[in-house]
Amino acid sequence: MTEFTAPKPVEPTVYDLSSPGRQGAYFPQPDIPLADLPEDLLRQDLPLPELAEIDVVRHFTRLSQLNHGVDTGFYPLGSCTMKFNPKINEVVARLPGFAQIHPLQPIETVQGALGLMYETQEWLKAISGYDAVSLQPAAGAHGELTGVLIIRAYHLARGDHKRVKMLIPDSAHGTNPASSAMSGLEIIEIPSDARGNVDLEALRAHCDDTLAGLMITNPNTLGLFDENLTEVCQLVHQAGGLVYGDGANLNALMGIARPADYGIDVMHFNLHKTFSTPHGGGGPGSGPVGVTAKLAPFLPGPIAAVVEEAAGEEPPLYGLVNPEQSIGRVKAFHGHFGVIVRAFTYMLMLGEEGLRAASEHAVLNANYLQARLRDAYHIPYDRICMHEFVMEGRWEDVPDVHALDISKRLMDFGFHPPTNYFPLIVHEALMIEPTETESKETLDAFVEALLQIAEEAHTQPEVLKTAPHNTPFGRLDEVKAARDLVLCCWLPESASA
Amino acid sequence: MFLPHTDADREAMLRAIGVKRMEDLFKNLPGDHLFPELGLPPGMTEMEARAELQGIAEANETVAEMVSFLGAGAYHHYSPATVDAILSRGEFYTAYTPYQPEISQGTLQAIFEYQSMIASLTGMDVSNASHYDGATAVAEAVNMAYHHFRGKRKKIVLSPALHPHYRETVHTYTRDSDYQIVGEEIAFEAAPSELASIIDMDTALVVVQYPDFFGRVFDFSELASAAHQAGALIAVHVNPLALGLLKPPGEFGADIVTGEGQPLGIPLSYGGPYLGIFATREKYVRKMAGRLVGETVDSRGQRGYVLTLSTREQHIRRERATSNICTNQGLMALAAAVYLSLLGKNGLRQVAELNYHKAHYAATQIAALPGFELAFDAPFFNEFALRCPLPAAEINEQLLDYDILGGYDLGQVSADLSHCLLVAVTEMNSREEIDYFVSALAEVSHD
Ligand SMILES: Cc1ncc(COP(=O)(O)O)c(C=O)c1O
Numbered sequence: 001m002t003e004f005t006a007p008k009p010v011e012p013t014v015y016d017l018s019s020p021g022r023q024g025a026y027f028p029q030p031d032i033p034l035a036d037l038p039e040d041l042l043r044q045d046l047p048l049p050e051l052a053e054i055d056v057v058r059h060f061t062r063l064s065q066l067n068h069g070v071d072t073g074f075y076p077l078g079s080c081t082m083k084f085n086p087k088i089n090e091v092v093a094r095l096p097g098f099a100q101i102h103p104l105q106p107i108e109t110v111q112g113a114l115g116l117m118y119e120t121q122e123w124l125k126a127i128s129g130y131d132a133v134s135l136q137p138a139a140g141a142h143g144e145l146t147g148v149l150i151i152r153a154y155h156l157a158r159g160d161h162k163r164v165k166m167l168i169p170d171s172a173h174g175t176n177p178a179s180s181a182m183s184g185l186e187i188i189e190i191p192s193d194a195r196g197n198v199d200l201e202a203l204r205a206h207c208d209d210t211l212a213g214l215m216i217t218n219p220n221t222l223g224l225f226d227e228n229l230t231e232v233c234q235l236v237h238q239a240g241g242l243v244y245g246d247g248a249n250l251n252a253l254m255g256i257a258r259p260a261d262y263g264i265d266v267m268h269f270n271l272h273k274t275f276s277t278p279h280g281g282g283g284p285g286s287g288p289v290g291v292t293a294k295l296a297p298f299l300p301g302p303i304a305a306v307v308e309e310a311a312g313e314e315p316p317l318y319g320l321v322n323p324e325q326s327i328g329r330v331k332a333f334h335g336h337f338g339v340i341v342r343a344f345t346y347m348l349m350l351g352e353e354g355l356r357a358a359s360e361h362a363v364l365n366a367n368y369l370q371a372r373l374r375d376a377y378h379i380p381y382d383r384i385c386m387h388e389f390v391m392e393g394r395w396e397d398v399p400d401v402h403a404l405d406i407s408k409r410l411m412d413f414g415f416h417p418p419t420n421y422f423p424l425i426v427h428e429a430l431m432i433e434p435t436e437t438e439s440k441e442t443l444d445a446f447v448e449a450l451l452q453i454a455e456e457a458h459t460q461p462e463v464l465k466t467a468p469h470n471t472p473f474g475r476l477d478e479v480k481a482a483r484d485l486v487l488c489c490w491l492p493e494s495a496s497a
Numbered sequence: 498m499f500l501p502h503t504d505a506d507r508e509a510m511l512r513a514i515g516v517k518r519m520e521d522l523f524k525n526l527p528g529d530h531l532f533p534e535l536g537l538p539p540g541m542t543e544m545e546a547r548a549e550l551q552g553i554a555e556a557n558e559t560v561a562e563m564v565s566f567l568g569a570g571a572y573h574h575y576s577p578a579t580v581d582a583i584l585s586r587g588e589f590y591t592a593y594t595p596y597q598p599e600i601s602q603g604t605l606q607a608i609f610e611y612q613s614m615i616a617s618l619t620g621m622d623v624s625n626a627s628h629y630d631g632a633t634a635v636a637e638a639v640n641m642a643y644h645h646f647r648g649k650r651k652k653i654v655l656s657p658a659l660h661p662h663y664r665e666t667v668h669t670y671t672r673d674s675d676y677q678i679v680g681e682e683i684a685f686e687a688a689p690s691e692l693a694s695i696i697d698m699d700t701a702l703v704v705v706q707y708p709d710f711f712g713r714v715f716d717f718s719e720l721a722s723a724a725h726q727a728g729a730l731i732a733v734h735v736n737p738l739a740l741g742l743l744k745p746p747g748e749f750g751a752d753i754v755t756g757e758g759q760p761l762g763i764p765l766s767y768g769g770p771y772l773g774i775f776a777t778r779e780k781y782v783r784k785m786a787g788r789l790v791g792e793t794v795d796s797r798g799q800r801g802y803v804l805t806l807s808t809r810e811q812h813i814r815r816e817r818a819t820s821n822i823c824t825n826q827g828l829m830a831l832a833a834a835v836y837l838s839l840l841g842k843n844g845l846r847q848v849a850e851l852n853y854h855k856a857h858y859a860a861t862q863i864a865a866l867p868g869f870e871l872a873f874d875a876p877f878f879n880e881f882a883l884r885c886p887l888p889a890a891e892i893n894e895q896l897l898d899y900d901i902l903g904g905y906d907l908g909q910v911s912a913d914l915s916h917c918l919l920v921a922v923t924e925m926n927s928r929e930e931i932d933y934f935v936s937a938l939a940e941v942s943h944d
Contacts, residue, residue: 100561183673331633477793
């Protein structure tokens, strides 16, 4: 009989580290007379861990060392634009003039912040071609929900109540159908054609007077610019629908092509992708929404605006306004201001030419990787790509090797794996987005690793199946996690008494 | 800027691709508006950008430069230096969603610890990894309840004392659905029992706030029983700092606890990014939206963590997902986890009490001034509504001359409250500041 042993913790939890009586932060003694506490409303027990400050610092520092980030290595996670996050962004966002202002202060006391928001809106408008921008949405998916609600509101405001269908290509990110569903729309999936574009025939079949709109990602999630984009938008418009653009892939387009010029009516930006704000281990992001003039009245407010024009020496007075037919706010306050400050800093540093250069080099890097990997991996939609491309992580002669195995083996070389199993239309997808901030040396090393892995897949596949080997953790048991469902730890009974 | 490419690199790479010039990479793009002139200024160096941003920042007056009593959903608190030191580690802030657990255990374990501490604090069984903010957490609670009853119960009871931004967000989220939102028409003075009277068999969810938007603290036990008797769920939205002192909603029967986590070490930052807290009972875990981290083991027998129950989420379930949420507030959840680990059970109680006592000192002093009184007589935590002899907007404007941010003008919520000021007092307000505020109020209300 094998004896049961509890799994070995690599790093204990803060609960494991707790010792009654310790404390890591203290506050001054009250400098005012004490009031009576409301006895019947008080809690009896507060079962939080107790640690000294040094324990907390070491614990979280050690945890950080178990992470791979852009700062520690190449992170070609497709669709996520893991570019370098400039350190200056962090410094600037922490300036007291930004970090220590309250969202409900009178506008006269926050003219810098409002001016910065206004300027950010102007920059985003110039880059995308839209007439108006709201900075309120908190992330990409939140921007999608906002955009879909705007589309609904537009149709309803025209007395057009029949429009209940949203068309979504099969290559779309899961947030697209989920966002449309939250707005009560019926979702219809549109297939992609053999070149990875929206299938025009399939689209045409659904273009009738029940069409609310179409959600399109361009470049699409194969990393390809949809060759039919103009026609797609025309078809939807002719049927009275509107086109929503998922702006996750804007990093391919700055200074190269403006989404509004193709007929996309409303689009979100991901400041945490295109505009270098850090991803934070899963947020915070920021998902501003841009719209054409006819949709501007529906944007969520408040929006930064000039409320009194500049006069002579006097600068303009900035304020916050609500568009007249606004769908209403989508969160509290004005958006992720701290993220917006970082994005603005980035745009200011790049300027017109730098933005274009960023997109050009993002496309250059992706095509370089694609060119060098083409012989060893199958690229199902093989043409000049934009900022990313998708290849298959499988070979017919070694059917047991999967994209997941390749991904895990890549970790042994110090690389973060590409996005796996998305888009769904490619078998065993490996979606690779190098971004512009990576050097040729890094890309070459990544190629060498993938070439070696392709060879290993054929000569010693067990190395892949058992990877990773050089990381602090081996493969984790996801089935066990879902079956046993341990979602919290607690203090031992004795300690919390 | 930020490009490592040398001319030689570019040339070699273009050659490997098989094109001559950079433009050739774009020559197959459709449309006739390629390479548009954007009309944007030229770039600048870090040195110049820093000076520019410094100038913009200085055009703002901070809560530290002024004396601030402004709260209403965002609070000026002390965040220990360790919080930002940990948040500033590139390994944390330059990573993304921990899809690859073998190289993301730092983020995963930190979220697991966050989930644990939120569960401990709220008295619930499970917490998710975060929502965008308090407002969207409430909207997701509404969404969850609606789906829990498969759309068969359509009524959502919203307390009139729920933050007006949260109420508005719920209305936005539900504008295209057939929810029926009731309760907001009830008078602000009303006790929770008045909400109980409108709960019926069509009610999916009752949402209350604790302390409420006006700072008041009610025990919702009876309201929770009334909701449960009708088969409905009840969600309690909290200020997590107050839970250092107050009974957790889990004790009085809450099914869902949402919260705005900003008071847990997160800077004001003009309204965001903050932290949406969401916790619930174990039996509802599969209905809950958002990321969840669970404990497991790795192939070497080590304890580790992974994202789990992802079949609820958009990337698997698409239009049938519990929500569209993807990127959430990972780094803000980390801030809360570090904050709570540092303060621990005694520190959190201490800072909560400090807030309580300071607010009560301020309230007592102000209420003694002629013409001022507390607008409500319920117990409160660190914020209270003050009825003033003049319109609150006028008082605030005059207080600015004293460099005081006076509080939130409740006239913006309702014309009936135009003489009411919502005053927040935290550990950041010294006795001297409070006394200065009191004397300024005495002066501005005179003339
Ligand atoms: C193509 C695409 N659309 C939408 C999203 C959702 O954006 P967010 O995670 O910011 O909500 C993503 C995010 O990863 C994406 O890749």
